[in-house]
Amino acid sequence: MFRQTFMLRILLLLVIASMGLFELARLAGALAYYPYPWSGSASLSHIVGAFLFGIGMVLAGGCVVGTLYKMGSGSLLSLLAFFGLLTGSVVYAEFHPFWKALFKDTLVFSGRETLPQLLNISPTIPVLIIIVLVIALYVGPFHKLPWERESVVEGYVQPWKAALFLALIGLLSYIFVGMPLGITTAYTKMGALIEQLFFSEHVSNLSYLQTQSLDYIPPFSEVSIKGGAGPQFDAVAVIQYPIIGGIVLGAALSAVLLGEFKLRLNAPRRQVVSVAAGGIVMGLACRMTPGCNVWHLMGGLPIFSLQAIFYLIGLVPGAWAGSWILKRFVVR
């Protein structure tokens, strides 16, 4: 029971804490946008994309953020997953018109982006209901389950503390950037930058890489900023590149200080192939949904985004399918 629910309970804590903090900030008038820019209507295509993301995440040995911190601490396998992510992200640009058409054809509740919008109620109502239900679970059936994990490794941070800290970072991002944490469009930008070195004309002809999907006025500013998935240095680069750089450098610094930074590749060939393939699938999936687990679960789910709910519906069976593939074909 402990093994099966420990990290799920931590994830639930992260979502619930974000939910409470976002709602308090909204009521206090601290959120410039609600829902945030780059949010949107849900489509059945999100479920398919999230299913693929779940498979890719397990095969690659970590999500887009997990890949970054493992890479920063010296994992060459995660570096491979990172290049897989860049590859998958730019491959998506090749069939974006098809996926965009599928997205439009399978739109659900068009024009309504969150559950409270759909039900025409204040977001405070579902937030209060969920928080009361979760507290009842934690003081009821969950009350005997431990919150801390035994660990002998130096510098280990208990997951519940990390969850609360991450919820706070998500809140700061929402208040000061106008939207929750996200990094995956920058993966496409980096991939497009590399692709441009070899196929510059092709890159300039891809509609997806020329579209500036982000166009908004950030909080505490009066100037509109724009950005997209193309290789140019724009608002997306300004917002997302520092997060990617920060995670990699932070992980590297932490590993060096602990004396654990080592470059090593000692994996069986099957695992190397699995990680590369997982990275590519995850990169593709990030553009299909669009966004990753961090964007949807830490940003969308706390405001009951319908996209995020659809994402969760696809992600869970996807992760299960990824585990099955790993057991059946990789570790056997």
Place this chain on the structure above:
Amino acid sequence: MGESEKGLIEFDIRGQICPSTLLTTLREVNKHKAALKCGEVKLAIMTDNRDSTTTIPDSVRNMGYTVSVNKDQDCYRILIGKIEL
């Protein structure tokens, strides 16, 4: 994989990441199940993946085995022993 001393089976998974590290360990535990159960052998897993220092002990302990984790010079050593009665 190698036997460094009598009854101690060492398994080097340094350079590998989760969840493959966990699945590989569980595969080895199941392979040596009978000998592990009666205390005939112990399994030493060498890993440099920090996540594995919690995921492997959690899972193996859940199966009833005794587990200890120690930091070696350049990796963590997870020692898996017989089932606790």
